[in-house]
Every structure is written in structure tokens, then in C-alpha cells.
Amino acid sequence: MPQNIDSILQENRLFPPTTDFAKSATIDESKLQALYQQAEDDHEGFWASLARDELNWDKPFSTTLNSHNAPHYRWFEDGELNVSYNCIDRHLADKADKTAIIFEGEQGDTRHITYAELHRDTCRFANALKAQGVETGDRVVIYMPMVPEAVIAMQACARIGAIHSVVFGGFSAEALKNRIDDASAKVLITADGGHRGGKIVELKAAADKALENCGESLQKVIVLKRTQHDIPMKAGRDIWWSDAIADVNDKCTPVSVNAEHPLFLLYTSGSTGKPKGIQHSSAGYLLGTIMTMKWVFDHRPDDIFWCTADVGWITGHSYVAYGPLAVGGTIMIYEGAPTVPDTGRFWKLCEDHKITVFYTAPTAIRALMKSGDEVPNKYDLSSIRLLGTVGEPINPEAWMWYHEVIGKARCPIVDTWWQTETGANMISPIPGVTATKPGSCTRALPGMALDVVDDEGNSITTPDKGGLLVIRKPWPSMLRGIWGDDARYVETYWGMFDNRFYVAGDSARRDQDGYFWIMGRIDDVLNVSGHRLGTMEVESALVAHPAVVEAAVVGRPDEIKGETIFAYVVLKGERPADGIDDALTLELRNWVGEQIGAIAKPGNIRYADNLPKTRSGKIMRRLLRTIASGEEITSDTSTLENEAILLQLQGKE
Numbered sequence: 001m002p003q004n005i006d007s008i009l010q011e012n013r014l015f016p017p018t019t020d021f022a023k024s025a026t027i028d029e030s031k032l033q034a035l036y037q038q039a040e041d042d043h044e045g046f047w048a049s050l051a052r053d054e055l056n057w058d059k060p061f062s063t064t065l066n067s068h069n070a071p072h073y074r075w076f077e078d079g080e081l082n083v084s085y086n087c088i089d090r091h092l093a094d095k096a097d098k099t100a101i102i103f104e105g106e107q108g109d110t111r112h113i114t115y116a117e118l119h120r121d122t123c124r125f126a127n128a129l130k131a132q133g134v135e136t137g138d139r140v141v142i143y144m145p146m147v148p149e150a151v152i153a154m155q156a157c158a159r160i161g162a163i164h165s166v167v168f169g170g171f172s173a174e175a176l177k178n179r180i181d182d183a184s185a186k187v188l189i190t191a192d193g194g195h196r197g198g199k200i201v202e203l204k205a206a207a208d209k210a211l212e213n214c215g216e217s218l219q220k221v222i223v224l225k226r227t228q229h230d231i232p233m234k235a236g237r238d239i240w241w242s243d244a245i246a247d248v249n250d251k252c253t254p255v256s257v258n259a260e261h262p263l264f265l266l267y268t269s270g271s272t273g274k275p276k277g278i279q280h281s282s283a284g285y286l287l288g289t290i291m292t293m294k295w296v297f298d299h300r301p302d303d304i305f306w307c308t309a310d311v312g313w314i315t316g317h318s319y320v321a322y323g324p325l326a327v328g329g330t331i332m333i334y335e336g337a338p339t340v341p342d343t344g345r346f347w348k349l350c351e352d353h354k355i356t357v358f359y360t361a362p363t364a365i366r367a368l369m370k371s372g373d374e375v376p377n378k379y380d381l382s383s384i385r386l387l388g389t390v391g392e393p394i395n396p397e398a399w400m401w402y403h404e405v406i407g408k409a410r411c412p413i414v415d416t417w418w419q420t421e422t423g424a425n426m427i428s429p430i431p432g433v434t435a436t437k438p439g440s441c442t443r444a445l446p447g448m449a450l451d452v453v454d455d456e457g458n459s460i461t462t463p464d465k466g467g468l469l470v471i472r473k474p475w476p477s478m479l480r481g482i483w484g485d486d487a488r489y490v491e492t493y494w495g496m497f498d499n500r501f502y503v504a505g506d507s508a509r510r511d512q513d514g515y516f517w518i519m520g521r522i523d524d525v526l527n528v529s530g531h532r533l534g535t536m537e538v539e540s541a542l543v544a545h546p547a548v549v550e551a552a553v554v555g556r557p558d559e560i561k562g563e564t565i566f567a568y569v570v571l572k573g574e575r576p577a578d579g580i581d582d583a584l585t586l587e588l589r590n591w592v593g594e595q596i597g598a599i600a601k602p603g604n605i606r607y608a609d610n611l612p613k614t615r616s617g618k619i620m621r622r623l624l625r626t627i628a629s630g631e632e633i634t635s636d637t638s639t640l641e642n643e644a645i646l647l648q649l650q651g652k653e
């Protein structure tokens with residue numbers, strides 16, 4: 001949530017692109033207008049011609065969009081291609097020796113991997129997967145540190161048409177188990193550990209724990225040696241990555257798959273307790289990432305592109321593992337925390353590796369801003385030409401700092417709005433063309449039919465009037481469904497307006513210039529440090545603890561993280577004095593950490609005898625949010641079943 005909505009409402013500073021950037025940008029005003037016009041005149045024709053120009057097809061498509069079974073849209077459905085071929089092989093003719101990946105570990109170890117080497121390593125690992133019994137269409141779960149092998153594993157899956165599901169390394173054993181089971185995964189790829197914050201992240205230990213209770217589907221575990229510390233290997237099930245690739249061929253013919261073949265599943269939080277396995281396609285998804293690499297990130301052959309997201313999130317899929325490689329770019333991968341050995345690490349990496357495009361989350365910007373201008377000012381950031389942000393609304397103060405201190409007022413900032421479900425950027429400035437405003441993601445990209453509508457689905461044309469953010473026309477990189485739960489797909493995204501358009505779950509407004517301003521979620525989804533977490537997910541974890549009867553979780557505005565989790569808990573036994581019990585709070589926080597992962601640990605827990613409910617038993621979260629943020633309740637509360645509980649919750653009793 002924005003830090004201070006009133007200050008954002010008044011924000012109207014305009015930053016036109018600098019003449020220098022505009023002069024060299026690949027898209028200018030007239031090109032952009034032509035793209036908008038083509039998309040407007042012929043939505044399908046626009047995307048068809050891009051798909052023909054930008055992707056290498058094994059079998060060309062003849063139908064562009066099949067809407068017969070809407071909202072189950074199918075793009076380029078009779079075409080065939082291979083995503084890994086499009087990301088790697090097609091560059092070998094002229095870029096075999098170009099660096100594809102620059103890697104730096106937290107401890108300072110570095111590697112450069114060329115396209116030829118990436119090709120060889122991906123082929124080898126794809127052959128290893130086949131040797132372990134993985135076939136086209138099988139699901140493979142990847143639970144890895146941020147090392148090049150995570151990208152190699154993803155590309156290897158794509159090469160043989162296996163569907164990967166990357167699980168963020170910060171998620172717990174329980175979360176990993178649920179994802180393995182939901183996807184009926186056959187193989188798990190993990191590591192002996194990863195380096196983060198000066199410690200070893202015990203990925204294999206978590207994987208072992210997850211597998212204790214997993215269903216039958218999981219047969220093999222491939223383990224990368226990253227940290228070299230001792231871990232147990234289970235005979236017959238676990239195999240070292242190095243052994244798996246020891247005797248395999250260096251060549252692996254990419255499998256031609258249908259355009260609609262699922263490339264991956266990625267689980268994300270929704271408004272129920274169970275994360276959704278968002279399913280993406282092959283061709284449409286890749287096209288979305290390629291076009292946005294060009295339009296939004298103004299891709300140039302000599303760019304060193306650093307998107308700081310972990311591959312466990314959609315940003316790490318689209319702008320680490322796929323998009324930048326598909327355009328033949330060079331990516332930076334950093335394994336560790338931004339604060340090791342100090343808060344200058346990101347800027348040191350930018351200086352050392354001559355980063356040209358830097359893409360990160362507002363929460364990281366705010367955290368780094370706190371350490372003062374003198375930290376980035378110690379480093380030479382002159383290689384950076386373009387900055388990006390994603391994940392949550394950026395507050396104008398952080399935007400200005402990013403602009404002035406990191407970008408030296410030279411670099412455009414692309415504030416990109418999109419979601420796991422959209423696959424690629426949807427609303428964003430076009431650098432060199434769009435004048436930016438701090439806190440606004442500006443305009444929808446060509447071919448993306450974003451709108452703000454009222455509860456009846458009518459377009460809101462009044463400036464600054466808030467409504468629901470929707471997408472009126474299908475787009476190629478859109479999700480294709482929720483794995484194993486089609487009814488939930490239709491209901492969650494399309495149900496509200498009879499399948500007429502996609503409902504993003506965000507509220508937004510447009511200002512007098514037509515710029516979009518994202519105002520927050522309309523569902524029970526929190527945004528903690530740019531990561532989505534369902535309140536129900538955290539509540540389910542809390543009530544699974546033997547001491548807890550009921551729990552309600554809300555977001556509390558936080559200067560760095562955007563939101564933190566505030567939990568109200570009703571215990572089976574007596575309520576502790578003053579509603580505080582530090583020992584139990586520690587236990588419950590760790591419990592939630594085990595059930596979901598450290599990012600889901602509540603920042604605050606307050607104990608109560610009951611929760612504020614309406615007469616029909618609905619918990620009044622709005623009131624809980626007000627209390628959590630320390631504000632006075634001004635609304636009428638007389639309709640509550642148990643009005644008196646409010647005093648207790650506010651600590652006034």
C-alpha cells in the first residue's frame with residue numbers, strides 16, 4: 001500500500017525524458033503512436049505479426065486467437081516452437097561467445113557464462129533430466145539458491161517440454177510439500193544450500209522434511225553442490241547434479257511443443273488459504289517477455305541487465321530466466337543479500353559489473369535509501385542508463401531518491417505494473433518517450449487493454465475517481481489457468497463481470513492525463529516487501545497451532561516493507577495480561593515460518609478474547625486494519641455483535 005495516499009493524490013510533478021536518452025532510445029513518440037494505433041485497429045493482427053517476427057517457430061501458426069471457450073483463450077494454438085531454442089540456440093550463430101550470465105555469489109565468487117556454455121550446460125542438464133525419467137509434460141519442482149544453475153534448470157525443462165514449478169528458496173518445507181503434491185511433481189531439483197546474509201540456507205534439509213510427507217509422485221531429487229557442507233543423501237532417490245550430468249551428451253535436440261504447452265506453474269497467494277498454481281503458456285508468455293524487454297527496457301545489445309528478483313517469483317522468471325535471454329542479452333545474477341557485507345553491495349555490484357539497466361522493488365529502494373546518500377555516492381554508477389521498479393506502488397519520496405541519487409536525474413524510471421498472472425509488464429512508461437510522475441506506472445503498453453471500471457463494469461472517465469483495474473482484451477502472456485482448479489480460475493479472474501474482462505484484484509485511478517495510479521488490492525491479499533501473501537494463508541497457519549482457536553490477519557503500513565502482517569489471535573486458554581505474550585508470540589512467529597516461510601511471519605501478534613464481528617459472524621477486518629495502524633476508529637461500530645471487544649483490541653481495557 002502507498003505510504004501516504006494523500007501525498008500521492010497531490011503528486012503531479014512531471015519528468016520528461018532527458019534529451020540524451022530520447023535521442024538514443026529505440027522507440028520514439030511516432031513509433032509508439034503507430035504501435036498503439038496498430039493494436040487498436042487490429043488487436044489480433046498486431047500480436048500475430050509480432051509473434052511471427054519475434055519468435056522462431058518450428059511450425060508456423062495459422063490461427064492467432066481462439067476465443068471459443070472464453071475465458072480459456074488460446075493464442076497461436078496450431079504453432080509449434082521451443083522456448084529454450086528461442087532463448088539460447090538462436091543466438092549461437094552470432095553470439096556464441098557473448099556473455100549470457102554474469103554471476104556473483106554473496107562471498108564474492110564470480111562466473112561468466114557465454115551463450116555457447118549456456119547451451120552446453122542446458123543441453124547436458126536436459127539430458128540428465130531425461131535420464132532421470134522426466135518426459136515432456138512432467139512437472140519438475142525447482143527449489144534452488146540464486147545461482148546460474150537455477151536458470152539452467154528452468155531452461156533445461158523448457159528444452160524437453162517439462163513443466164517447471166519454481167518454489168522460492170525462502171519458503172518452508174511445508175510450503176514446498178504442498179506445491180510438490182499439488183503439481184504431482186516427478187523430480188525435485190535443489191541444492192545442498194545457498195548463501196544468504198552470511199549464513200547457509202538449508203535447502204536440502206527443508207527438501208528432506210518436505211519429502212517425508214509427500215505423495216507418491218516424487219521419484220528423484222537432483223542436488224547441486226553449492227555450499228559444500230555435509231548433507232545426507234538418500235540412496236536411490238537423491239543424486240548429485242555433477243553425477244547426473246557426468247555421462248550425458250552435450251547436445252540435446254529441443255522438443256517442439258505446441259504454442260499453448262504449459263511452460264511453467266508458479267504458485268501465488270490468493271484470497272483463500274491455498275496458493276494457486278498459475279499456469280503459463282510457451283509462445284504467448286515468451287512473446288510478452290520479449291516485447292517488454294524491447295518496449296520497456298529498451299533492450300540494446302551491449303546492455304548488462306540486472307533484475308534483482310529471485311527466480312522464485314514471476315519477475316525472476318520473466319526478467320531473469322526468459323525475457324533477457326530471448327533477446328540475446330547479458331544478465332546479472334547475484335546470490336545473496338543486499339546488505340552483505342554492507343548496504344553498498346548492490347551499488348558495488350553495479351559498479352563492478354557495469355550494470356546498464358537496474359530493476360528492483362520499492363521495498364529494496366526504501367531500505368537502501370535509509371542508509372543515506374553517502375553509501376551509493378561512494379560508487380561509480382555512471383554505467384546505469386535505465387532504472388525500473390516493480391511489485392508495489394512506489395512512494396514519491398523513494399521514487400525521487402532513486403531518480404536523483406541512483407539515476408543522477410539522467411536515467412528514466414520505468415515503474416512497471418503487472419502480476420504473476422499477466423506474465424509480463426502491462427502498464428509502464430516507455431523510456432525516452434513517456435514523461436513520468438513519481439508514484440504512477442503511467443500508461444498501458446500497446447496491445448494491453450487496461451481500464452478502470454466501477455462495480456457495474458462501466459469505464460470510469462472521471463479523473464482521479466477510483467475503481468477496479470481490469471483488462472478488457474486477452475493478451476498473449478496471460479495466465480492460462482490455475483493448475484487443477486479450473487472453477488477457481490474462472491471465478492477469481494472473470495466471474496465478477498460475466499467473463500467479459502479480467503479482474504486484476506487491484507484498485508486504481510486515472511488522473512487528468514490518463515495516467516494509472518495503483519491504489520492497493522481489493523481482496524485479502526497483502527503485499528509484504530513486494531511479495532503477495534494471502535491473509536487466509538497466514539490465518540490457516542496460525543489456527544493450525546494447538547494453542548490457537550481463531551485468528552485474523554491484516555496489513556499494517558510499514559515504511560520499508562510497504563506492509564507488515566498484524567495478527568489478532570484468540571487462544572484456547574486464557575488471554576494473556578494486556579494481550580501480550582512474548583514467548584508465545586515468538587513461538588507462533590516461528591510456527592508460521594515453518595508452515596509458509598519467513599516472509600509470512602507476523603510482525604505483531606495481539607491476543608484477544610474475541611474478534612470484532614458483524615451479527616452474521618463476519619470479521620470486520622476494516623476495523624482491525626484501523627487498530628493495527630494505530631488510528632482512531634471513527635466509523636459507526638454499533639452493528640457489531642460484540643462492540644466492547646474494540647476497547648480490548650486497542651489496549652484500552
Ligand code: PRX
Pocket residue numbers: 268314315389390391392393394415416417418419420421441504505506518520521527530531532
Ligand atoms: O498489487 C499489485 C502489485 O503486486 C501485485 C502482483 O503481485 P505478484 O503477482 O506477486 O507480482 C509482483 C511482480 C510483478 C499487483 O496486483 N504491483 C505489482 N507491480 C506494481 C504493483 N503495484 C503498484 N505498482 C506496481 N508497479
